[in-house]
Each structure stands twice: as structure tokens, then as C-alpha cells.
Amino acid sequence: MNEHSFRKGIVLVRPREGDKRRRIIDAAVHVFSERGFFNSRVNDVAEAAGVAGGTIYLYFKNKDDLLISVFEDRMDTILAMLKSELRKELNPSGQLKRFIELHLELVQRDQALADVLAVELRQSAKFVREYRARKFYEYLGVAEDILTDGIKDGSFRADIDPKLYRRALFGALDELTVMWLACAREDRPAPCSLNDAVNQVFNLFVSGLGPEAKL
Amino acid sequence: MNEHSFRKGIVLVRPREGDKRRRIIDAAVHVFSERGFFNSRVNDVAEAAGVAGGTIYLYFKNKDDLLISVFEDRMDTILAMLKSELRKELNPSGQLKRFIELHLELVQRDQALADVLAVELRQSAKFVREYRARKFYEYLGVAEDILTDGIKDGSFRADIDPKLYRRALFGALDELTVMWLACAREDRPAPCSLNDAVNQVFNLFVSGLGPEAKL
DNA sequence: CTTTTCTAAATGAATGTTCATTCATTATTG
DNA sequence: CAATAATGAATGAACATTCATTTAGAAAAG
Numbered sequence: 001m002n003e004h005s006f007r008k009g010i011v012l013v014r015p016r017e018g019d020k021r022r023r024i025i026d027a028a029v030h031v032f033s034e035r036g037f038f039n040s041r042v043n044d045v046a047e048a049a050g051v052a053g054g055t056i057y058l059y060f061k062n063k064d065d066l067l068i069s070v071f072e073d074r075m076d077t078i079l080a081m082l083k084s085e086l087r088k089e090l091n092p093s094g095q096l097k098r099f100i101e102l103h104l105e106l107v108q109r110d111q112a113l114a115d116v117l118a119v120e121l122r123q124s125a126k127f128v129r130e131y132r133a134r135k136f137y138e139y140l141g142v143a144e145d146i147l148t149d150g151i152k153d154g155s156f157r158a159d160i161d162p163k164l165y166r167r168a169l170f171g172a173l174d175e176l177t178v179m180w181l182a183c184a185r186e187d188r189p190a191p192c193s194l195n196d197a198v199n200q201v202f203n204l205f206v207s208g209l210g211p212e213a214k215l
Numbered sequence: 216m217n218e219h220s221f222r223k224g225i226v227l228v229r230p231r232e233g234d235k236r237r238r239i240i241d242a243a244v245h246v247f248s249e250r251g252f253f254n255s256r257v258n259d260v261a262e263a264a265g266v267a268g269g270t271i272y273l274y275f276k277n278k279d280d281l282l283i284s285v286f287e288d289r290m291d292t293i294l295a296m297l298k299s300e301l302r303k304e305l306n307p308s309g310q311l312k313r314f315i316e317l318h319l320e321l322v323q324r325d326q327a328l329a330d331v332l333a334v335e336l337r338q339s340a341k342f343v344r345e346y347r348a349r350k351f352y353e354y355l356g357v358a359e360d361i362l363t364d365g366i367k368d369g370s371f372r373a374d375i376d377p378k379l380y381r382r383a384l385f386g387a388l389d390e391l392t393v394m395w396l397a398c399a400r401e402d403r404p405a406p407c408s409l410n411d412a413v414n415q416v417f418n419l420f421v422s423g424l425g426p427e428a429k430l
Numbered sequence: 431c432t433t434t435t436c437t438a439a440a441t442g443a444a445t446g447t448t449c450a451t452t453c454a455t456t457a458t459t460g
Numbered sequence: 461c462a463a464t465a466a467t468g469a470a471t472g473a474a475c476a477t478t479c480a481t482t483t484a485g486a487a488a489a490g
Contacts, residue, residue, distance in 0.1 A: 020439095038253040042476060052441040054478075063476065096424075119337050122393070147424075156424040163406045164391070164415050165424075171390020172383035178337070179382050191378045200379050208423035209311075209362075209371040209380075235465095257450060267467040269452075278450065 021059045024049045028070050033112035037067055037120045068131045071121060074113055075135040078106070082142060092150030097202045099146060103173040104194055104201075107180045118177045140166045172201060236274045239264045243285050248327035252282055252335045283346045286336060289328055290350040293321070297357055307365030312417045314361060318388040319409055319416075322395045333392045355381045387416060 027048035031040045042063050043053045060066045082102055089095040107114045121132045143166040150156030176197060183190045192200070242263035246255045257278050258268045275281045297317055304310040322329045336347045358381040365371030391412060398405045407415070 041474085053476090054442065055440055057477065058439070122334050122337050150424065157422075160419070160424060161407060161411070161415050164412060165419060167390045167394050168387035168416060168419055171386040171388070171393075173386070175382045175386025175389065176379070178386075192376060196376075197379060200376050201383060204375070204380060204383055204420070204423065206423045207372075208419065208421045209365065209375060256448085268450090269468065270466055272451065273465070 030112045033115040095146045101198050245327045248330040310361045
């Protein structure tokens with residue numbers, strides 16, 4: 001076995017990671033969205049991914065690990081895009097609107113994922129929640145930064161509590177997501193368009209219910 | 216069997232409904248809150264209630280029915296109190312604040328119930344969700360009425376969409392509830408007091424992030 | 431080039447555990 | 461005593477996970 005074949009052997013051995021792992025994650029998003037995590041069998045995901053039931057365990061430790069991997073994989077993508085998009089905004093107000101936009105758009109971009117994120121990851125399973133927390137707080141941190149930047153540059157009031165408002169903002173957006181998911185699932189018309197909702201929520205957070213304020 | 220013993224038989228037969236059913240429901244709230252619905256066994260609830268496992272099925276059809284009964288029993292109480300309290304408020308603004316107050320207070324009044332309502336009933340099980348919907352929409356309806364009343368009497372802007380805002384309001388409050396529950400569960404200090412949170416959220420919804428408006 | 435060998439990936443039946451629910455039996459009450 | 465409530469072991473189903481076996485693909489040999 002000379003050097004040539006040695007390098008060939010290293011380079012061309014089939015990788016375990018890659019296409020199949022992604023296929024399984026994609027399948028999991030859809031299956032979990034349709035049936036809920038606890039009502040989904042590992043075999044359902046395997047079938048949807050076009051692999052055998054036991055194959056799942058070549059890539060993931062167990063069923064919980066599958067859900068966690070879905071979350072980490074997708075949150076990384078979402079956070080990267082979120083941060084990249086917000087860098088294009090000139091001020092906190094624009095960032096706030098874009099934040100709202102990107103959050104609400106997820107339903108149309110990837111309904112199954114929005115479903116899994118909104119519903120499944122409010123689970124009670126303790127260690128799943130811990131995994132959620134890290135990325136979740138990163139997401140909240142983005143919202144909080146917008147708020148604190150707005151306070152710094154004077155466009156947001158200084159008496160607001162960013163730690164609290166970031167939660168209120170996320171909660172409001174999350175609930176609207178759930179609302180749309182319910183409409184889609186039940187084939188009901190949504191109360192309004194996505195664009196209207198973005199504007200309404202932005203106005204709610206900027207002006208509240210009282211007279212419009214100038215930013 | 217004369218008339219006397221006939222009436223005795225009717226009046227004095229041990230009722231199946233009553234104390235034991237309530238004990239089981241109370242126990243279910245606690246067990247579901249601690250472990251999550253899917254990680255709780257029916258036997259866990261039975262033990263917590265001080266009855267045998269099979270007894271549960273004398274009162275409830277199955278495990279799902281238990282969760283549904285928890286929800287219906289407790290939501291009836293919450294809605295009744297909510298409506299009664301709101302009648303004491305003089306205007307929509309006062310009602311809004313009281314609504315926020317009562318929602319957020321649930322965490323301190325009954326943490327386990329708040330947990331079950333906030334977490335467990337975002338479940339994916341389809342028919343459980345349908346049961347949730349009826350009472351949930353009634354709850355949302357209360358919020359919506361406050362908003363539409365405020366529009367009518369001129370204290371809230373006429374360009375808001377009450378159907379959307381009621382969702383945003385509920386979502387924001389729900390998320391704060393989840394925040395407190397997480398703090399309690401992990402023995403972390405909460406970011407602020409309940410009273411501060413009520414004021415902050417009220418101000419957020421009334422004035423938004425911009426300059427304070429006069430109602 | 432074809433065939434053989436070897437190794438890693440993939441398969442899917444088997445395994446073991448869990449638990450919701452039932453129901454024969456016991457206990458309680460009037 | 462009779463009727464009803466309560467009990468808890470038994471039952472059957474479900475399914476996450478394991479692992480013996482098969483398959484696939486790369487490399488070596490002829």
C-alpha cells in the first residue's frame with residue numbers, strides 16, 4: 001500500500017455525515033410537525049427519510065437527540081440570517097421592524113419548522129428544554145440589543161425594561177405564528193395578510209394603543 | 216319500598232362526582248406540571264390523588280380526558296373570575312390593566328396550573344387542541360372586547376386590529392408567564408416583580424416604545 | 431478489465447420496557 | 461344483605477433501541 005492508495009483511501013471513504021443526516025433532519029421536521037414529537041415514532045421519521053429504522057441511531061443518539069438536532073441545526077440558520085439582515089438596517093426602529101418581519105415570515109417560508117419551534121419546543125422534558133435555552137436566549141438577545149440600542153439613541157423610551165420587553169415581543173410574535181399555523185392546519189382564512197400583521201405589530205410596539213408617536 | 220325509603224335511596228346514595236373527582240383533577244395539575252403530560256403516567260396521578268390506578272377510569276374516560284377536564288374545570292373558574300373583576304373597572308384602559316394583572320397573577324396564585332396551561336395545552340394532539348380552542352377563544356374574546364370598547368370610546372386608536380392585538384396581548388402575557396415559570400423551576404431570581412411587570416406591559420401596550428401618550 | 435476481498439454502512443426483526451386500560455375481586459355503604 | 465365504589469394485578473399494545481445479518485462500495489488482485 002503506497003502513499004498514493006493511502007491518500008485515496010482517506011479521501012474516498014463514504015462519509016457518514018452529509019446527505020443522509022440532512023435528509024433525516026428534514027424528515028423529522030415534517031413528521032414532528034404533523035404528529036407532534038410524542039406521537040411520532042422514530043420509524044415514522046425513518047420512513048419519511050427513506051432509511052431503515054435502525055439507521056437513525058447511526059446518526060443520532062436517541063429520539064430526543066433527534067429533536068435537539070433539528071432545533072440546533074435550524075436555529076443556527078435562522079440566527080445567522082437574522083443577524084445578517086439586521087446589519088442592513090440603519091437604526092433600531094428599522095431593525096425592530098425587520099426582526100418582526102423575519103420572525104413572522106418563517107411561517108410562510110417553512111411552516112413545518114415554525115410549527116416545531118413554536119409548539120414542540122415548549123415541551124416539559126427537562127433536558128430538551130436546556131438545549132432550547134441556549135439558542136433561545138441568543139435569539140432573545142438579538143431582540144434585546146435592538147431595544148437597548150433604541151434607548152441609547154433616544155428613539156425608545158428609557159423607562160422600558162429590555163429584558164422584559166424582549167419577552168413580550170417574542171411572545172406576541174410567537175402567538176401570531178401559532179395563530180397562522182392553526183389557520184393553515186384547519187384550512188381557515190387568516191385574519192390578515194403577513195404584511196398587515198408586520199405593520200400592526202410594529203405599530204403596536206412602537207406606538208401602543210394610544211396616539212401615534214413620532215420616532 | 217314505601218315513599219320514605221325511596222327518597223332516602225335517592226338522596227343518600229354516594230355520589231361518584233364530588234370530592235374524589237376534584238382530588239384527582241388537583242393531583243393531575245400537579246403531576247402534569249412537574250413531569251409534563253406525556254411523561255406522566257395515569258398511575259402517578261392516581262398516587263398523588265390517593266386512589267388506585269383503575270379508579271381514574273371511574274371518573275374520566277382516558278388520559279386525554281383527564282387533561283381536558285383539568286382545562287375545562289380550571290378555565291371555567293378563571294373566566295368567571297376574569298369577567299367578574301373586569302365588571303368593576305370603569306373604562307377599557309382600566310380593564311386592560313386588570314386583564315394583564317389577572318393573567319400574570321396566575322403564576323403566583325397557582326404555579327402548577329399556570330404551567331399546565333402555558334405549556335401542556337400547546338400540544339399537538341389534535342383533539343385536545345380542539346377542546347382548548349373553545350375556552351381559549353372565549354378568553355381571547357374578553358381581551359378583544361376590551362380593545363373594541365376602547366376604540367369605541369376613543370381611548371384606543373381606531374386603526375388597530377382587535378383580532379390581531381388580542382393575540383399579541385395574549386402571547387406577550389403567556390411568554391412572561393413562561394419566563395417566571397422557568398425562573399421558579401430553576402430557582403433563579405425573576406427579572407422583576409409582578410407589579411413592575413404589570414406596569415411595564417400595560418405601558419408597552421398603551422404607549423409602545425415611543426413617547427408616552429395620554430389616554 | 432473483471433473478480434475477489436474487506437470493511438463500513440444499512441437493514442429490519444428481535445428484544446425489553448413501559449404503561450394505558452380492563453376487569454375479576456374486594457371493600458364499602460346504606 | 462344488596463348494590464355500588466374501589467382496587468390493583470393482568471393484559472395487550474406500542475415503540476425506542478439493539479444487534480445479527482445483509483448490502484454496498486472501494487481497493488486489491490489477477
